[in-house]
Amino acid sequence: MPDTAPAVTLYTDATPNGKIASVGLELLHVPYRVHRLDISTGVQKEDWFLKISPNGRIPAIVDHRHGDFSVFESGAILLWLVQNYDPNHTLWPTDPKAQSQVMQWVMFEMGGIGPMQGQPDHFIRFDADWPGFEMERFMKETRRLYTVLNRRLQGRTYLVGDRLTIADVINFCWVVCYKLIKVDLSDQPDLRAWMKRILAMPEVRKGLQVPPASASLQETIDNYECL
Secondary structure, three states: OOOOOEEEEEEEEOOHHHHHHHHHHHHOOOOOOEEEEHHHHHHHHHHHHHHHOOOOOOEEEEEEEEEEEEOOOOHHHHHHHHHHHOOOOOOOOOOOOHHHHHHHHHHHHHHHHHHHHHHHHHHHHHEEEEOOOHHHHHHHHHHHHHHHHHHOOOOOOOOOOOOOOOOHHHHHHHHOOOOOOOOOOOOHHHHHHHHHHHHHOOOHHHHHHHOOOOHHHHHHOOOHHHH
């Protein structure tokens, strides 16, 4: 009998960062179970979870096939997954220079799009009274970072090389949530084409549903062919 026991437990919630881990797991066909944390309650700051994710943030995983090894931070999770569950280099190139390029774009998300888009994303969800001038600062920088991606994708299928990598996964999972923060993509044709290309993958659409997608994200998923 094949081993169908979950290799990984994923601790997550319905946020762009949470989707990064579930999409990565789906693309690599890693068996996993989901432990959803309602981060609006502060459960992610409880002592039991801080032992898994010291910063008290999602996503985090516990890898049961590697001695219940825990990994936190979305970029670190993707890197762990390709190092341990991607023998065919589905999402991770073999060339050292290409690997460096992938990590550069992973860091671009972790230092740029994630922190910037994460601010309006948070306040739209939880605090609509946040001062407008500060919100506009975050929105302006998010739009600028989208433009960087659009420029990179001109004449390219993916961010690095001609195949999907973890660089695409980590950036895509923020960009695909553009409707929540009301970013206009009409002047970003290459970014839209890239997003449509990735959304056409069944594993990606499945991963975006873990946990169930917000109404705005679900609308994008359902109508991705119109991007």
